[in-house]
Amino acid sequence: MDSSIIPFNKPYLSGNETRYIEEAVQSGKISGDGMFTKRCHQFFEQQLGFKKVLLTTSCTDALEMAALLLDIKPGDEVIMPSYTFVSTPNAFVLRGAHIVFADSTAENPNMDPAQVESLITARTRAIVPVHYAGIACDMDPIMEIANNHKLFVVEDAAQAIDSYYKGRALGTIGHLAAFSFHETKNIISGEGGMLAINDERFAARAEIIREKGTNRSSFFRGEVDKYGWVDQGSSFLPSDIIAAFLWAQLENLRDIQAKRVAIWERYYSALEPLVENGVELPRLPNFATNNGHMFYMVCRSLAERTALIESLKSQNINPVFHYLSLHTSPFYAEKHDGRVLPWADHYTDCLIRLPLYYELSTAQQNRITDAILAFYKQAAL
Template identity: 65%
Template sequence: MTHIGFNKPYLTGKETEYITDAVASGKISGNGKYTQWCQQFFEQKYAFGKCLLTTSCTDALEMASILINIQPGDEVIMPSYTFVSTANAFVLRGAKIIFADSNTENPNVDASKLESLITPKTKAIVPVHYAGIACDMDMIMDLANKYNLYIIEDAAQAIDSFYIGRDGVRKALGSIGHLAAFSFHETKNIISGEGGMLVINDKQFASRAEIIWEKGTNRAAFFRGEIDKYGWVDVGSSFLPSEVIAAFLWAQIEQLNKIQEKRKIIWDQYYEGLKKATVKGRFKLPQIPNYATNNAHMFYLVFESLEKRDECISRLKNKGINAVFHYLSLHKSPYYNEKYLGDDLICSNQYSDRLLRLPFYYELSDADLKLIINVIKE
């Protein structure tokens, strides 16, 4: 029987060569040449502020929570339709999470509904760029300026994706908010197995971020020769990844354009192959707003009902094809259900029940794509 997995990590062929080089250098604990090369690449290519590699996107979000000084009782607004890390980073510091509903057009947060959720206790909004598609960042930044809030972009899925502002200027996702978090988990466009990055666009956080990154010490400044000794100067944790992870990521970065070109071809093949099938009304294809670009992170369908989605999963599985649903609304989760006192989030619930992600990876063949499309059409 055919077997088409949901995800397959793509290796460029240079990963082990660079890891061997990192090991041979004797500097494998982190913040060596590969770490610095990766960080400089992102700063220069996407006009990000200071970049710090982390062991995960979760860690980057936790650093952001520390940097904006989240205290018990502070409120943080975010979509309910997101991964648990988005919320956990702030819950760990004592924040109350205020969940917002998604758009009718796509799973991103409905920016038009955010203002009604803001209270004197609101400290931050965390927009999640689902599937690498931009949230309405002009509207969100307007709220930040009006109410003096921090914006932390959860850009876990959004590397190499852009927002086109109302001024016509194209900005990389992750370069707009005060802080941003990226993921290099093996399911992402470029990977390091596990791994992430914090982007610090607000300069007031830059020096403290490095201290938090280095377990609350000013060790990085010591190694640059800026101080004659280092010590414990702030809270922090072990957020800095090893040089082995950075070396792996560098091999991926070198092939970023090639990877992105292929992923966009796959995305377009899905779209073209399935768009005629939508006339039957069983499912909808991804909708990309005119202010967003597409980084081909994933391809998903939104079915008319839970039953139709589950039927499609079953039929694909019978053909050896692994398609999966995605997030369950966090406001309905066992952990938060009793804490949640807001409105029912209708769109978020619908995406939980109806969204289906199709297999998507660099080495997905034309024959496999054709099979997947044909099974869905049937």
Template identity: 70%
Template sequence: MIDFNKPFLTGKETEYIKQAVESGKISGDGIFTKRCHQFFEEKFGFKKALLTTSCTDALEMAAILIDIQPGDEVIMPAYTFVSTANAFVLRGANIVFADSNAKNPNIDADKIEALITPKTKAIVPVHYAGIACDMDKIMFLADQYNLFVVEDAAQAIDSYYKGKSLGSIGHLAAFSFHETKNLISGEGGMLAINDERFIARAEIIREKGTNRSQFFRGEVDKYGWVDVGSSFLPSEIISAFLYAQIENLDIIQQKRIAIWNRYYHNLKDIIPQKGIDLPYLPDYGTNNAHMFYLICQNLEQRTGLIKYLKDNGVLSVFHYLSLESSHFYSSKHDGRILTNSNKYTNCLVRLPMFFELTESQVDYICNLIKKHLQD
């Protein structure tokens, strides 16, 4: 079986974990965490990077930082992972779901303004598959209506919008280092802060609501409980694993992009003839090769394709279920039909994508798809 995902190890992960253990400090914010923070700030231009135990935690920190209160409205795409919404629901927000683009699963920026009300507090664009949303339009609306922008960049490490790294454009951004992502630490995430007024408070929230970080820098003579917060920082073991990954970012990205391009060139002349769409890449964004997906004509076609691939030793998967129709939130949704979001729910299929996927395996998968569609 060709798995959908296989975590890639660079070879230095266990060595760095051993170093962390031998240093005598394996709780958070040790030497490897600081190295990771420095790398991300210098490489991608974040004013402040803070590792977290997950992207979910980073989103929850963002919701606290922008002071989401019960009754506030937050606009986001319905086609996203539950964490995007749940982070704000936990603070009492009402989620206003926007439809996706017709060409890709990103939020349709042209549909956002009509959803803004006096209760709107934030816009949360999700850079699906690491492909940028139309951030100029989104930031223009944020400025016009005095809204916060929190980029859900879970899939978007090392991807860019008009030369700016994703996650560096909104006020805040959340990244994931889950084992399915380009850079991994098993579980793990990061909050990127681009608005300096949030930096000091973010450190406090991340440290259970205490000013512990300021204390260890000598900025206060004792530390105590000064704000709300939780235990959002990861152990040094997770950070050590991640640092081995980021040292190899360029190698990982080159290989993933080569795999993505091989899929695309193998399928580009055949797939469209069968009514299946390839990934759409807008000219304002780069491709970080987080995933390769196809958009089938309907649910029946997708189900048949997934089954055929599995019967022939290839594990492919569908992705999100549009959140406005979820069991938890359907009764809270305003009833709008989100046509494109539901299309991706029923029609999108993800093909295997991981560092060690070989050219022959990609060719085999593509040939299976062609054969199935021609039968």
């Protein structure tokens, strides 16, 4: 019987990454905005319909750029889910914002749009929906609320590359959007991210902020005869070596996505019998597509999840839980307004993510699902 270790994640390599990195090095231009960066930008704008994109060194940096572009200031309020990674609020906390956390939905960990309007005050500046597991938030009501109250929407699409809402690519709907190419994502560059700019009023300034507050990009296009310090900013643009790695991935986007979705669907088919006994599997709303980013289960209790993780790890299978509710975090608990967010806490206690990566074989996946089914059979569901 195979007892080899099944990791939670294994980075996918197309085979061209090192060749393209070598090309970038030999070109003599390995700092930002070289030939591979331009190829990546063109791909996203032409293939996925973004008005303008800028590669960044991380999704965190893309979010920080968004906060700068929106001129978030001390005392401003930003609404977002509690069940998210710390980068989502940190980008706005760094500008002095107060974070107003919304609860997740009963159907999935995405922010509940029905709660958003009641959280808006005169100080609210932005709403930040997070497309958890690459499954779209219900964006129409969020955009309607934002437009009615003259608020900005920043999509945290870190996990949502090549996923859609009513036929529109996630990240093309809000005023701004942030993506991740961290090694745990579908399309990777080790570290790396991207800011998508869908509101043209931010396009020129985004380039300046990304280039340390200078109009250097305009200079290299010949639009100005010299460049200088014209705004606040930082060094957000990645080396072209990172873009070269990313380009090798983008060339294989369709293959990567098809393989991940097939793995996701095999998980669902094998584990679906658990649903009638109260174990939750991902729910795909009729307005959303599935990009195969993540397969998760929601156990019935913290104790059950802990026991399941221990059982799988004893068999050299490595699942992991995910976020801890940020409204109860050591950093923000005293700043939170005291509202109970039961669904965020539920996913904190009960959600477990299963291994999902390109090279996960059917035999390995069967080993995982058999182990899970055996656990629940032993637990006398």
